[in-house]
Amino acid sequence: MIKNLVFDFGDIFINLDKPATYREMAALGVTKITEEMIAVYHQYEKGLMTTDAFINFFHDKFGLEKTDLVRSWNAVLLDFPKKRLEFVKELAASKKYRLFLLSNTNDLHISWIQDSLGDEFYNEFKNCFEQFYLSHEINFRKPDAEIYQFVLNENELIAEETLFVDDLKENTDSANSLGIHVWNLIPGEEEITELFTKKKNLL
Structure with missing residues (x-):
């Protein structure tokens, strides 16, 4: 029972629109999802990385501005x-x-x-x-x-x-x-x- x-x-x-974030990120020039990106995402999802550190990763790696990343990231919702x-x-x-x-x-x-x-x-x-x-x-x-x-x-x-x-x-x-x-x-x-x-x- x-x-x-x-x-x-x-x-x-x-x-959810699950492919939306990938589409938005590709439009910003991030066209390949790497193992490093997946690892960072999992760390963030587990709360083992702050939002600032997560945003800074994409800024340092790809030059993405915070507003662009946040918009792309939330496009799935x-x-x-x-x-x-x-x-x-x-x-x-x-x-x-x-x-x-x-x-x-x-x-x-x-x-x-x-x-x-x-x-x-x-x-x-x-x-x-x-x-x-x-x-x-x-x-x-x-x-x-x-x-x-x-x-x-x-x-x-x-x-x-x-x-x-x-x-x-x-x-x-x-x-x-x-x-x-x-x-x-x-x-x-x-x-x-x-x-x-x-x-x-x-x-």
């Missing part, structure tokens, strides 16, 4: 449909499950999201969750198994009583390897509001 629901953020609640907020608010109000958010999110992205949504909308959303885990605040990132183990241990959750929803298969595969039930939601084909239809066998 599922007692705990753990949700990703991007492309589960807020829509789109809208947050109101029906998804209403869905999770109703779910929280039912008190049938313990709700958690678990997102690979960095400081620049979450700042843009807060500004874009406004305090009222953002706080309504955040308050639906018992814990609101952002990778840069807890120093772990998906799909590393330790991030899921951290959530289980911190909240005394039983893996077999927990369902994790994410749009990336590598993330759901990693969680599933620990015995957590998963839904690898396909953006554009499936909606988080369909949870009780798609996973009615569990819920």
Whole structure:
């Protein structure tokens, strides 16, 4: 029996245009994603690098100005449909499950999201969750198994009583390897509001 629901953020609640940052960066002359850039990104996403250090890396390496980098970096972020907020608010109000958010999110992205949504909308959303885990605040990132183990241990959750929803298969595969039930939601084909239809066998 599922007692705990753990949700990703991007492309589960807020829509993403995943290639947008690459397009924007290419327009600024950064046409190749190197291993060094990926390593820096992962460090930043784990909160092991400050926003200033992250921006300075791209400025020193490619001559990018802060405003150009921030605009390009946040281009991936789109809208947050109101029906998804209403869905999770109703779910929280039912008190049938313990709700958690678990997102690979960095400081620049979450700042843009807060500004874009406004305090009222953002706080309504955040308050639906018992814990609101952002990778840069807890120093772990998906799909590393330790991030899921951290959530289980911190909240005394039983893996077999927990369902994790994410749009990336590598993330759901990693969680599933620990015995957590998963839904690898396909953006554009499936909606988080369909949870009780798609996973009615569990819920």
